[in-house]
Amino acid sequence: MLGLLLQNIDSTIYFGIRQLLLGPDESGDPTAGMPVKNFEGREIPGTRGGFVGRTKLINGDKTTTFRELRPLDNIVGGTAGNYATVVATGTNYTQICIGTAPPVARQIPPGQSVLIIGWYLNGDLGTGGCLRVVLNNILRNEACADMVYAAFNHTLLTLTQMVFAVPNDQLEISAFNSTGADVTCVVFPIAFLIGPAAQLGLEAPPTPI
Secondary structure, three states, rough: OHHHEEEEOHHHHHHHHHHHHOOOOOOOOOOOOOOOOOOOOOOOOOOHHHHHHHHHHHHHHOOEHHHHHHHOOOOOOOOOOOOOOOOEOOOOOOEOOOOOOOOOOEEOOOOOEEEEEEEEEEOOOOOOEEEEEEEOOEEEEEHHHHHHOHHHEEEEEEEEHHHHEOOEEEEEEEEEEEEEEOEEEEEEEEEEEEEEEEEEEEOOOOOOO
């Protein structure tokens, strides 16, 4: 699903997302890759190889790569292929794909990390509806559900609220319904799972670093 959404994003934004994941030269190399530089031309530490490179340094696995987050992944805990959630009305947030209210944080597995950069929502959760990501009990990403629902393709990037979670972090991804009735909709973060190729069900990169 996320792959289809990204196909409809402006090409400049798409390549910007790839550079976030793999570094400015898209090498994914945390040691020899090109770093991001500040306005003075100085290297910003930890930016070589992007978030994939940072995860390689954490888990020491040269096959580390990325793919779109899926409902069955551990940090979501849903059912394969089911992106829909019954977002219950009431006073509690609802955990995506599972429907637990209140939500329960899930732990990032060893060797993996997650990068969240936005939202997709195709249901009306009311003017008080909200989408959020809580990392280690700290609110790290919050989006007005109305704004996401009304956006082009029901997709909103929240690049000033990016969330990067590493192994053993506790992550909660949930939605709030402010209407007077339960709403069944597809609500899912624009997010990437990063980790060893075998864990992600992918082939190893052709020239691992």
